[in-house]
Amino acid sequence: MTAITLPIAVTAEDVDDAARAAHQAFLHVAAEAPSVRANRLTAVAAALRANADELVELGQADTHLAPTRLHGELKRTAFQLDLFAEEVLTGIPFDATIDHADADWGMGPRPDIRRVNVPLGVVGVFGASNFPFAFSVIGGDSASALAAGCSVLHKIHGGHRTLAVRTAEIVTEALRESGAPDHLFAVIEGRSAAEALVDHPLVKAIGFTGSTAGGRALFNRASARPEPIPFYGELGSINPVFVLPHAWENRSQAILAGYAASFTAGMGQFCTKPGVLFVPDTYSEEDLRSVLEPELGQVALSELLTPGLRESFGQARDEAVAQEGVTALIPGSDDQIPAPTILLTDSIVVEANSDVLHLEMFGPATIVVRYQQPEELPGLAACMGGQLTASIHADDTDDAASLIEAVTGIAGRVLWNGWPTGVTVSYAQQHGGPYPATTSHTTSVGTAAIGRFTRPVAYQDLPDRELPVPLQEANPWNVARRVDGDVVVPSQTGSVDR
């Protein structure tokens, strides 16, 4: 691949130019055929794979993450683009809905009305620190915005700048080679550019993954614009894990081993890290330590993503351990490569001071809460804020019904006998939960993420030739549609009786 000079917008004026150019590119692609859009996504996926070794090497230098992890993340990121290409081809993101005119409609004669999702326009995407591929330059937000038919202005995360710039070059080149209009994808950098991005009238939505404080500030900014825009922010999550008595009785050691591996994955820098483990109070401190310490001894440790993150992690952990009734079961360390920390408390403490359940420690630290009765658990769940995930470890003889109901009320994904780290990209995935986990009720992972960057438009009594293609009677793109209330699957079109 030939070297290109990547323009990076850093001033408000740069961002204005970039937004105008991106808007023109958006107008060019907004109504294109699914096959054109799908080919573009797969071209980018192929370019990522073709440059995997170089990108992983850059990522390793920038982030201290292991090559295996980075190769897996790149594979996932490319797979996501391919899956979104397939999804675009099904036409499902159009949500095409056709109501033929009906003189006998119950409230009075109905005109012909047809609705389709259209892309929003220019989308601003903020790269995350912790997933330099999957939630960064061409991660879930960028991929779903492009799949929706939007253009993208990506704000580079300074924690992996070298990798981000090189990735953006590869994406830009792949888009150009696949025939995309110029400026469909571009990058910006720095705080003033970021603020200008959120403020720009031509920017119609924001995708963000990051801290609760930073995300909330940008959410407030997006909401305060003269024209408020949707801000799809993933801010923070504790990801509670609840172990029921029979599961604990039958396999406590395996559960603790899984816990140790999960909360240290990626050095605890996963948004789905299990930050709280609720277990019965049958184990003493010494019992817990004797199982957990050897497990932690097997974990491959590395530096945290950035020096700033190491500092804020240490502060959050120290603040947690200073809470009354919280002890350091395994204290960890403040080394450049920090040893993991496990704190310990009990349900009486957190029932008196639920703040203990709201301390996000972004890094390898977590807290074990011993409870007396499983009947306490639904109430403990209900007093936690919104979560990306909640996990339940239970055996067939455990009664989990009321706990499932309680965690459904606070979480976007509920796991059974599993660990929340690792988020598959699929049709049913939901990565997003009540605030502060996310600022909206949408998902940033999986095919449903595409819908975030569209809005519905209905067409009343338009001649067939003037309609957007997904709404034309003959269904030239062969997309799934709802017609007069019935779901019509493309392969079955023509055989449906109506």
Next chain:
Amino acid sequence: MTAITLPIAVTAEDVDDAARAAHQAFLHVAAEAPSVRANRLTAVAAALRANADELVELGQADTHLAPTRLHGELKRTAFQLDLFAEEVLTGIPFDATIDHADADWGMGPRPDIRRVNVPLGVVGVFGASNFPFAFSVIGGDSASALAAGCSVLHKIHGGHRTLAVRTAEIVTEALRESGAPDHLFAVIEGRSAAEALVDHPLVKAIGFTGSTAGGRALFNRASARPEPIPFYGELGSINPVFVLPHAWENRSQAILAGYAASFTAGMGQFCTKPGVLFVPDTYSEEDLRSVLEPELGQVALSELLTPGLRESFGQARDEAVAQEGVTALIPGSDDQIPAPTILLTDSIVVEANSDVLHLEMFGPATIVVRYQQPEELPGLAACMGGQLTASIHADDTDDAASLIEAVTGIAGRVLWNGWPTGVTVSYAQQHGGPYPATTSHTTSVGTAAIGRFTRPVAYQDLPDRELPVPLQEANPWNVARRVDGDVVVPSQTGSVDR
């Protein structure tokens, strides 16, 4: 029906009590079977119909709207409840999505993941002044929230208080008789109750129809909460109508007649009133007046909804006519029953001062803009803010493609040779457009409105017995689902090869 004493929350403390009680009711109904929920909606519809004469009489006294219009609106409101009941029975609002475990999934082994929409909780609904049935006590927002499985706290609009209280009594009684839990639906009144409603931690979404100023203030309030909540507000819309040259040449008189009838419907108090008509400049002032005046002479006039509205209408109209380059083609009057007003300007004026296109006059007033070339129209459309609707009058020989593209960019519904007043309730309807038309990209009319009051939750590896019913393998409720990427329609379940 027996008389009941309707409790009305007026203080912040009342609202706190009401929200807690409504939350308990929500927990009771959140996971109920579609048939139970559907029966409840149809019971309310039947009660509205059974009390139609009394309600229309009260509505007429409160609003000055004609009995025929009010009977039609009540019919529509009851129909909407019945249609939503049918929609609940299809299971489509669950958006049930099942990904079976897949060891060969492209990014690595996939667990079993199943996603379903769950109701949000307590929903606050603000009644609108202009549709005392369809956008009020048990209008679109309340109906869709109940259909979603939420409980409702409705803020009574003071403009039709007597009707609202009586409607709420009938709704409450019908819900009770159909076996609903107490407090599933309740009403509040007054400004401090309204603010307490938007602020209450147990209130999880707001539906609002009203003014841009009032709606924006409440949107800001909802967005500034510690836990921001979605605010589905319909604020204001000009609803431009564009007449292309051949249509104008062939049927200008019919178009002007339709325009006169549409902008005066309900005394101009429709959110979809055509507030601007763009026509070729082939007609002189006198030509226009000679056609429009007799048409207006046929309109049945009445008082505006409230004295306050009459005052604000007069101010908005006077402000519009004071703009440079704007003349009063037909001046109207300031009588208690105001005669309609038609203003006139041309495209050169609005191209120099686009403020003229942003003046919402809520009442029987509108503005005609004469243009020179149809090529001006896409640019004129693009400089208007977000709209509920945009209408195009065109003949087969008119070239409308670029105008359709432009209005798609600003409107939620695009009409062809039709008038925007009158919004059918159906599957494909979209009542909502870019800001300020609405504060979100959703619809407040039609079956798609139900989804606003749900959020997705995914379940990973749960045993079948622990899953929400729509996700259980046997599909006991026989709902439409997406399975491993394929859309599976209930009647076809079992015959689908997978």
